[in-house]
Amino acid sequence: MVRSALSKVPYPGFTRDIVSFGIVKAVEVSGGDVSVSLALTSSDPAVAPALKKEAEAAISAIDGVTKAEVMVAVKSKKNPQEEEQSAPEESPMQKVRIAIAVASGKGGVGKSTFTANLACAMDRILREEGKPSSVGIMDCDIYGPSIPLMMGVNRRPEVVDGMIQPLENFGVRVMSMGFLVEEDIPVIWRGPMVMKTIQQFASNVDWGELEILFIDLPPGTGDAQLSLVQTVPLEGAVVVTTPQLAAVNVARRGAMMFDKVSVPLVGVAENMSYLLDEKSGDRQYLFGEGGGARTAEFLQTDLLGQVPLDPRIREGCDHGVPIVVSDPDLECSQVFRQIAQKIWDKFKLTKNDQSN
Structure with missing residues (x-):
């Protein structure tokens, strides 16, 4: 259910979702507490907080979820100018x-x-x-x-x-x-x-x-x-x-x-x-x-x-x-x-x- 909810969250600037992009690395569920780890490559400092906010909102909307926590690990590209033209780290x-x-x-x-x-x-x-x-x-x-x-x-x-x-x-x-x-x-x-x-x-x-x-x-x-x-x-x-x-x-x-x-x-x-x-x-x-x-x-x-x-x-x-x-x-x-x-x-x- 968590992955299904996250598949509705698009990567900023793209129509493809963060699940199919391979950004979702781990999902842990304990009772009503949900913890998700995301990993992405980006030189844009606004991407990580935007994804964190949207992902936590998507998870919180699931019935039975009492706490949603999303952790985002970001790896910067060596050439920031190329990042503007490319998708997230490609799988x-x-x-x-x-x-x-x-x-x-x-x-x-x-x-x-x-x-x-x-x-x-x-x-x-x-x-x-x-x-x-x-x-x-x-x-x-x-x-x-x-x-x-x-x-x-x-x-x-x-x-x-x-x-x-x-x-x-x-x-x-x-x-x-x-x-x-x-x-x-x-x-x-x-x-x-x-x-x-x-x-x-x-x-x-x-x-x-x-x-x-x-x-x-x-x-x-x-x-x-x-x-x-x-x-x-x-x-x-x-x-x-x-x-x-x-x-x-x-x-x-x-x-x-x-x-x-x-x-x-x-x-x-x-x-x-x-x-x-x-x-x-x-x-x-x-x-x-x-x-x-x-x-x-x-x-x-x-x-x-x-x-x-x-x-x-x-x-x-x-x-x-x-x-x-x-x-x-x-x-x-x-x-x-x-x-x-x-x-x-x-x-x-x-x-x-x-x-x-």
């Missing part, structure tokens, strides 16, 4: 137009496979609209990163001027913990290390100009998920589930986390929905039927699509070539494209309204 995420989390409460629903194909499908849509190199994947599954395998990239990223350069394949920029550790070495980290890594993926990776960044989250609602929503200004979240009741129940609980942190749901995608007999057109619902629709109805959001259970999807990711790239005319590839198109249409309409 790589400021060049990312739309950041979308891809999440599931339960493991084993094919979320990373879904993310890889969704990103490649989105890249094709944007290229057709004249927006090349506009899609990225941030693989936040620290303990079991699989995006490098699925996207066919396994090199070490370069570091240029202190910034990690994401690897790229099929037009999609990728950053993953899998690039930074040896393949056979397990990552045995406590929560703070996980949170620090996700923060570095957001602040120390040179994503460049991106229309959409898909963020592949690990299952659950733990440190990685909380760190992400505190670090990255998310535009929305896509929830992936499979039809069976066990997955649906966990997906609901996982999705409700985003409501708690004021991240809107883009919709629900049902994976492994049915096995298609291409000769007869018959569908076998191996894991049950209707779980995605029930999840979407419960969460009051849209069912984006139902991805069939097709062994070629798995084979493509095992070989590092997502099925939407190797065989875009298959029914499963077309479903991924339809889901990507629905997501793009939603945000394209919203962004156009905001720019007008």
Whole structure:
């Protein structure tokens, strides 16, 4: 609620808010007392007190807040004349137009496979609209990163001027913990290390100009998920589930986390929905039927699509070539494209309204 309130506070002289600018560094809540730390780079002495006043007013307006305290740390630029022409200290995420989390409460629903194909499908849509190199994947599954395998990239990223350069394949920029550790070495980290890594993926990776960044989250609602929503200004979240009741129940609980942190749901995608007999057109619902629709109805959001259970999807990711790239005319590839198109249409309409 505090971050949501602060997202309504613009940086002086700009239309962008202080949360998306990365100025909000810490939020602490104790009962009705709220303490917030801001950090900015500015040579204008009027900026800090103005932000402090507006931020404290925004926080005080929240129901239940009895005391609001905002502390502002200011670092002056060496050349004050340049400050008048520039925005606050720039974060790589400021060049990312739309950041979308891809999440599931339960493991084993094919979320990373879904993310890889969704990103490649989105890249094709944007290229057709004249927006090349506009899609990225941030693989936040620290303990079991699989995006490098699925996207066919396994090199070490370069570091240029202190910034990690994401690897790229099929037009999609990728950053993953899998690039930074040896393949056979397990990552045995406590929560703070996980949170620090996700923060570095957001602040120390040179994503460049991106229309959409898909963020592949690990299952659950733990440190990685909380760190992400505190670090990255998310535009929305896509929830992936499979039809069976066990997955649906966990997906609901996982999705409700985003409501708690004021991240809107883009919709629900049902994976492994049915096995298609291409000769007869018959569908076998191996894991049950209707779980995605029930999840979407419960969460009051849209069912984006139902991805069939097709062994070629798995084979493509095992070989590092997502099925939407190797065989875009298959029914499963077309479903991924339809889901990507629905997501793009939603945000394209919203962004156009905001720019007008």
